[in-house]
Amino acid sequence: MIETKTAAGRHFHFDGCDVVGLARKHGTPLYVVSETAIRARIRELKADFLDKHPGAFAVYASKAFQTLEMCRLVAEEGLGLDVVSGGELYAAAKAAFPMERVFLHGNGKTRAELEMAVELGVGRIVVDNLDELETLDEIAEGKGKRVPILFRITPGVDSHTHEYVSTGKLDSKFGIPLDPSVRQAYVGRALSMKGVELKGFHFHVGSQLHENDSHLKAVRVVLDLMKEVKEAYGFSATDLNLGGGFGVRYTKADSPKGLADFTDPMMAAVTEGCRERGLEMPRVVIEPGRWLVGEAGITLYTVSSVKEIPGIKTYVAVDGGMPDNPRPALYGAKYEAVVADRPDAQPTTVVTVAGKCCETGDILIRDIALPAPARGDILAVFTTGAYCHSMASNYNRLPRPAVVMVREGTDRVSVRRETYEDLVARELP
Numbered sequence: 001m002i003e004t005k006t007a008a009g010r011h012f013h014f015d016g017c018d019v020v021g022l023a024r025k026h027g028t029p030l031y032v033v034s035e036t037a038i039r040a041r042i043r044e045l046k047a048d049f050l051d052k053h054p055g056a057f058a059v060y061a062s063k064a065f066q067t068l069e070m071c072r073l074v075a076e077e078g079l080g081l082d083v084v085s086g087g088e089l090y091a092a093a094k095a096a097f098p099m100e101r102v103f104l105h106g107n108g109k110t111r112a113e114l115e116m117a118v119e120l121g122v123g124r125i126v127v128d129n130l131d132e133l134e135t136l137d138e139i140a141e142g143k144g145k146r147v148p149i150l151f152r153i154t155p156g157v158d159s160h161t162h163e164y165v166s167t168g169k170l171d172s173k174f175g176i177p178l179d180p181s182v183r184q185a186y187v188g189r190a191l192s193m194k195g196v197e198l199k200g201f202h203f204h205v206g207s208q209l210h211e212n213d214s215h216l217k218a219v220r221v222v223l224d225l226m227k228e229v230k231e232a233y234g235f236s237a238t239d240l241n242l243g244g245g246f247g248v249r250y251t252k253a254d255s256p257k258g259l260a261d262f263t264d265p266m267m268a269a270v271t272e273g274c275r276e277r278g279l280e281m282p283r284v285v286i287e288p289g290r291w292l293v294g295e296a297g298i299t300l301y302t303v304s305s306v307k308e309i310p311g312i313k314t315y316v317a318v319d320g321g322m323p324d325n326p327r328p329a330l331y332g333a334k335y336e337a338v339v340a341d342r343p344d345a346q347p348t349t350v351v352t353v354a355g356k357c358c359e360t361g362d363i364l365i366r367d368i369a370l371p372a373p374a375r376g377d378i379l380a381v382f383t384t385g386a387y388c389h390s391m392a393s394n395y396n397r398l399p400r401p402a403v404v405m406v407r408e409g410t411d412r413v414s415v416r417r418e419t420y421e422d423l424v425a426r427e428l429p
């Protein structure tokens with residue numbers, strides 16, 4: 001987390017910027033994203049994964065935080081981009097992201113999205129189900145193309161995370177369940193098609209994980225699958241995509257592992273597992289999203305009111321909430337915050353930070369100790385770089401916040417704040 005230690009009486013600083021000053025300059029709610037922190041994570045990714053394992057590749061899961069600027073930064077750093085919809089793909093193309101480094105995911109890809117991906121020539125389409133396989137083959141053949149694909153498999157492992165972000169269980173809307181008949185229907189079928197070229201397999205076991213055991217179990221499952229299909233069809237997978245899911249620190253209760261604590265054992269398991277099974281070493285890909293951007297972002301709010309219900313609790317209402325950060329309402333996600341005007345003041349009271357929407361569940365933080373927030377104070381909520389801007393809505397017609405990128409004391413608007421006019425712009429007279 002990029003926090004500059006503040007001298008007594010100073011405001012909270014983030015990547016060298018006084019965030020109270022940022023709030024005054026750009027208004028609130030405001031997403032503030034540190035370019036320094038993102039680039040530091042990319043450096044770690046290169047040192048601890050890409051440089052250690054020549055031939056491996058990393059793809060940024062852009063659902064976590066996608067802007068044109070972020071696409072350009074990722075392109076410049078030489079990583080790939082995971083997109084999951086026509087909209088994310090459109091933005092990648094608009095940012096001139098090299099299409100051969102794009103992976104298209106998703107369990108409900110439409111025909112139009114598949115056509116767009118084939119037309120643009122994305123590097124890999126990660127096929128989730130049989131209907132998609134048939135549609136894709138038809139589209140690609142119709143255009144005289146052969147599209148490289150992976151199959152997303154459901155490895156049948158349960159990851160230790162919130163049910164809504166656990167994706168590798170057998171009962172999952174994502175991916176192909178592994179039983180022999182299904183294998184035949186997919187692998188056998190794909191190998192007979194003209195429009196697709198099967199390259200290998202993909203799994204993603206879940207998100208915000210602090211333990212590597214489900215990744216490791218899934219590696220064993222997918223290697224067994226690779227061995228079976230090699231024996232059954234003579235097909236050697238060249239690509240193995242191990243997904244993302246590497247956890248970050250939201251609160252003091254989180255103690256995330258370093259990336260290498262996941263990737264070193266995973267790579268060892270792949271190397272050893274391939275050797276044991278007589279498989280050639282595939283090109284391994286990982287897809288971090290949250291890990292790359294989560295801690296690089298904070299959200300600034302202005303306190304609108306403080307309401308004490310004697311003997312019950314004190315609500316601190318802010319000028320945003322579930323539209324700019326739906327995660328607490330969606331998953332019970334927990335956050336920490338600081339009163340940015342006096343970051344070093346001792347906490348004097350325990351409060352609940354409430355959003356401004358007409359939902360009782362629009363609570364950003366329950367029971368946090370803070371130095372008596374007052375109307376007009378700026379509250380900085382940490383670790384909002386992932387799945388906040390990208391999940392934002394306009395519920396209650398709240399305009400979505402601007403994104404300001406900061407870097408060593410400088411700031412610039414990357415995404416402007418929505419206006420009221422934007423909110424009605426799509427409506428016909």
Ligand SMILES: Cc1ncc(COP(=O)(O)O)c(C=O)c1O
Binds near residue numbers: 244
């Ligand atoms: C296929 C796939 N890859 C990668 C990710 C990124 O996950 P995370 O942000 O936890 O790294 C996701 C998240 O939903 C995903 O579905």
